[in-house]
Amino acid sequence: PLPPDGETILEKVKALELLGLKRLARRELLFAARFGESPAMKLTMAEALMERGHLSQAQAIATETVKSLDAAPFSLWRLAYPKPYEQEVKAATQEWGVDPLLIYAIMREESRYDPEAISRAYAQGLMQIIPSTRDWIAEQLKIEIDPTEIFDPGMNIRLGAWYLRHLVDYFEGDLDYAVAGYNGGPGNVNKWKENPLVQEKADFFRWIGLSETREYVPKVLLSYEVYRWLEQVEGD
Structure with missing residues (x-):
C-alpha cells in the first residue's frame, strides 16, 4: 500500500498542476x-510520471x-520495460516482418523512448538513425523524407524497422550480428568476424x-x- 505521505505528495502535485506549475x-x-x-512509493510516483508523458524518467526510476x-513486482518490471508507440511499432513490424519486442529492446537502449533524442554522433529519434543512414533507407524505399520527419515516431520506427530487417537478412538471420550492425555498421561487423582471434x-x-x-x-x-x-508471463 502507498504510505500516507505518498497520498499527500500526489495531492500536492495535482494542486501544482491546477495552478499551471507543471514543471x-x-x-x-x-x-x-x-x-x-x-517500492510502493517509487512505483506510484513512476506511474504518475508515466501518466504525464515523462516516459524516459519513469522508466529510469523503475529500472533502478x-x-x-x-x-520486484511484475508491474514494476513492466514499467521498466514499457511498450510505447504500440500502433506505430505494430504497423512497422508487420510491414517489414520484424519482432516488435526487438524493436522495443533497441528503442530502450538507443533513445530511452525519447522521440526527440539526438546523440553526439547526431543519431536521431527513437531508433537513433544518423542522417546518412536515413537518406540511404529513403533511397532504398524510394521515398522522400524531410529531415524533420525523423523525429516523427511513426516514420522513425518505420525506417528503423526496415533497417533492422535489412541487417537480419544481410546476416542470414543472425540477431547478434544484426544488432551489432545496427550500432556499429555492417562493414565493421564483417571485419570483427574475420579477426583471426574470433x-x-x-x-x-x-x-x-x-x-x-x-x-x-x-x-x-x-x-x-x-x-x-x-510477454510470456502476461500470456500465462
Whole structure:
C-alpha cells in the first residue's frame, strides 16, 4: 500500500498542476520517486510520471528500483520495460516482418523512448538513425523524407524497422550480428568476424572493435530477453 505521505505528495502535485506549475509538479514527483523509502512509493510516483508523458524518467526510476530489489513486482518490471508507440511499432513490424519486442529492446537502449533524442554522433529519434543512414533507407524505399520527419515516431520506427530487417537478412538471420550492425555498421561487423582471434561466436563479442558497440550488443540482447519473458508471463 502507498504510505500516507505518498497520498499527500500526489495531492500536492495535482494542486501544482491546477495552478499551471507543471514543471514544479514534475520535480515533486521525481524527488519522491528517487528518494521514496518504499517500492510502493517509487512505483506510484513512476506511474504518475508515466501518466504525464515523462516516459524516459519513469522508466529510469523503475529500472533502478528493479535492480535494488530481490523480487520486484511484475508491474514494476513492466514499467521498466514499457511498450510505447504500440500502433506505430505494430504497423512497422508487420510491414517489414520484424519482432516488435526487438524493436522495443533497441528503442530502450538507443533513445530511452525519447522521440526527440539526438546523440553526439547526431543519431536521431527513437531508433537513433544518423542522417546518412536515413537518406540511404529513403533511397532504398524510394521515398522522400524531410529531415524533420525523423523525429516523427511513426516514420522513425518505420525506417528503423526496415533497417533492422535489412541487417537480419544481410546476416542470414543472425540477431547478434544484426544488432551489432545496427550500432556499429555492417562493414565493421564483417571485419570483427574475420579477426583471426574470433574462433567461435563467443569470441566475437569480446573482439568487437568499438567499445560503444561492445557494450551495446549485450544490453540490447538482455532487454530483448526481458521483453520476451514479460510477454510470456502476461500470456500465462
